[in-house]
Amino acid sequence: MASWTGRGNHGLVALIFVSFVLVVPAIRAHIGEMDEYWQRRAQLAEKATLKAYHPNPHEVTNELNLNVHKALSGMESTRRELRKYDGPCLATNPIDRCWRCDPNWVSNRKKLADCVQGFGRNTRGGQDGDYYVVLDPSDSDMVNPKPGTLRHAVTQNRPLWIIFARSMIIRLNQELIVNGNKTIDGRGANVLITGGAGITLQFVSNVIIHGLRINNIVKGSGGMIRDSEDHYGFRTESDGDGISIFGSSNVWIDHVSMSKCSDGLIDAIVGSTAITISNCHFTNHNDVMLFGASDSYALDAHMQITLAFNHFGQGLIQRMPRCRMGFFHVVNNDYTHWLMYAIGGSKNPTILSQGNRFIAPPVLDPQNNATEVTKREYAPESEWRSWLWRSEGDLMMNRAFFVTSGDRAAALRYSSVDLISPRPGTYVTRLTRFAGALNCRAGQPC
Ligand SMILES: *[C@@H]1O[C@H](CO)[C@@H](O)[C@H](O)[C@H]1NC(C)=O
Ligand SMILES: *[C@@H]1O[C@H](CO)[C@@H](O)[C@H](O)[C@H]1NC(C)=O
Numbered sequence: 001m002a003s004w005t006g007r008g009n010h011g012l013v014a015l016i017f018v019s020f021v022l023v024v025p026a027i028r029a030h031i032g033e034m035d036e037y038w039q040r041r042a043q044l045a046e047k048a049t050l051k052a053y054h055p056n057p058h059e060v061t062n063e064l065n066l067n068v069h070k071a072l073s074g075m076e077s078t079r080r081e082l083r084k085y086d087g088p089c090l091a092t093n094p095i096d097r098c099w100r101c102d103p104n105w106v107s108n109r110k111k112l113a114d115c116v117q118g119f120g121r122n123t124r125g126g127q128d129g130d131y132y133v134v135l136d137p138s139d140s141d142m143v144n145p146k147p148g149t150l151r152h153a154v155t156q157n158r159p160l161w162i163i164f165a166r167s168m169i170i171r172l173n174q175e176l177i178v179n180g181n182k183t184i185d186g187r188g189a190n191v192l193i194t195g196g197a198g199i200t201l202q203f204v205s206n207v208i209i210h211g212l213r214i215n216n217i218v219k220g221s222g223g224m225i226r227d228s229e230d231h232y233g234f235r236t237e238s239d240g241d242g243i244s245i246f247g248s249s250n251v252w253i254d255h256v257s258m259s260k261c262s263d264g265l266i267d268a269i270v271g272s273t274a275i276t277i278s279n280c281h282f283t284n285h286n287d288v289m290l291f292g293a294s295d296s297y298a299l300d301a302h303m304q305i306t307l308a309f310n311h312f313g314q315g316l317i318q319r320m321p322r323c324r325m326g327f328f329h330v331v332n333n334d335y336t337h338w339l340m341y342a343i344g345g346s347k348n349p350t351i352l353s354q355g356n357r358f359i360a361p362p363v364l365d366p367q368n369n370a371t372e373v374t375k376r377e378y379a380p381e382s383e384w385r386s387w388l389w390r391s392e393g394d395l396m397m398n399r400a401f402f403v404t405s406g407d408r409a410a411a412l413r414y415s416s417v418d419l420i421s422p423r424p425g426t427y428v429t430r431l432t433r434f435a436g437a438l439n440c441r442a443g444q445p446c
Contacts, residue, residue, distance in 0.1 A: 037233070041202075049247070052205075067117060070094065072427065093332070098114065109185060116276055118276040119275055137149075150176065153184075157179060157228055160182055162182060165189070167191065173220070183210065184210065186210060186211030194213075196220070198261065208252045212256050213256070217263075219237050241267050247272060251275045252276045252277075253266065255435070257282075265285050268289075268291045269290065271302055278306070279309045279310065280311075286319075287318060288318070288321065291321050300324055303328075305326065307328070312335045317338065318344065320342045323344070323345035332428055333432065338370065340370055346376065349389075354422035357425040374402055376405075385405050389402075389404055392422060393421060
């Protein structure tokens with residue numbers, strides 16, 4: 001908030017709130033009636049977005065790059081002493097190094113919340129709360145969910161660290177509306193969310209989703225759905241996203257495996273910010289990630305999202321991610337396949353692509369190849385030439401190429417930080433080797 005003066009700030013909040021009320025119907029909030037409850041939640045969420053926004057995003061990108069250097073050099077110099085760890089915990093990134101090698105992770109589950117990096121770095125999820133053990137995979141009552149179910153857990157008001165008693169397959173009858181201050185921690189069980197509706201974070205803060213498998217998500221028909229202990233209301237049909245982040249801040253999605261959803265795998269829209277998506281494995285999907293869905297929603301300029309150590313794998317087509325406005329740090333991800341493009345956008349987003357590996361698909365038709373990593377939409381070159389899209393330390397394979405734009409020096413003129421270069425894309429195989437949901441067993445490192 002340092003960048004706003006006191007008086008200007010109130011004006012800005014009021015202005016943005018007015019713009020929200022006008023714009024939201026157009027971008028389908030799926031809220032049947034914008035009643036007092038949702039208006040209050042929307043207002044709090046906007047304040048949280050403004051508060052979570054970092055006025056100097058390069059401080060955040062630098063810190064992550066520095067921590068990758070430290071994690072890798074630490075490993076190199078202590079490799080001999082660490083032999084006893086044997087395998088998985090040797091080759092890893094700073095997020096994983098923070099917790100994964102602990103064989104007592106079961107007793108120290110909440111330590112995970114200290115490990116997030118990037119723009120979601122202040123996310124603590126349910127760290128201050130009790131454990132809630134999901135015992136029952138059913139999802140039959142949308143208004144009065146049965147105690148012991150995932151829906152009952154996520155609609156509680158107090159902070160909770162939600163874990164699973166055993167492996168289970170959950171078919172969500174309607175979108176799962178998650179309340180704030182929650183961690184959904186799938187470690188130690190194989191938790192598959194499939195065949196039904198997806199997960200919705202709408203006007204909430206502080207949510208961690210870790211270690212789930214999510215696939216084959218379809219639209220929910222809508223109806224009366226509970227969103228918290230105090231409220232339920234009518235929802236229209238949901239989109240069929242795996243995870244929909246809507247007007248929410250401080251969100252961390254880590255070690256999640258996702259494929260084949262009927263809309264996006266992960267969408268972040270309506271002024272969502274302070275988000276890190278890390279260590280995930282994505283496969284078999286068309287529109288992978290959409291960050292910003294409206295050209296006219298001003299708060300989207302506050303979007304700040306980190307994508308780090310993810311594996312964009314087989315059968316992906318486009319939008320990894322597709323961005324509007326905002327600031328996106330895409331760092332040390334492995335893009336082993338895409339059919340149309342990897343990173344795209346419109347409306348002047350800032351995209352810092354660092355230390356990724358981009359392997360273009362084979363050129364079958366030279367007139368219609370997809371070797372270009374990037375794609376700009378709805379703007380002539382005269383306009384997009386000034387958008388800041390940088391590629392640094394990216395490893396380009398199979399003729400992949402990244403079309404950069406914008407004047408970095410000009411953009412950084414007001415920044416006081418010295419930039420730390422990323423670890424180059426040649427390290428990506430090591431950094432992303434354990435992407436996706438892990439098979440953690442009690443008493444052993446994950
Ligand atoms: C989450 O925790 C914060 C800080 O304690 C609190 O202000 C907020 O109301 C909580 N959110 C919910 C949904 O309970
Ligand atoms: C095909 O790939 C080359 C680089 O290998 C590129 O310059 C050209 O623009 C591409 N053609 C099309 C139609 O995408």
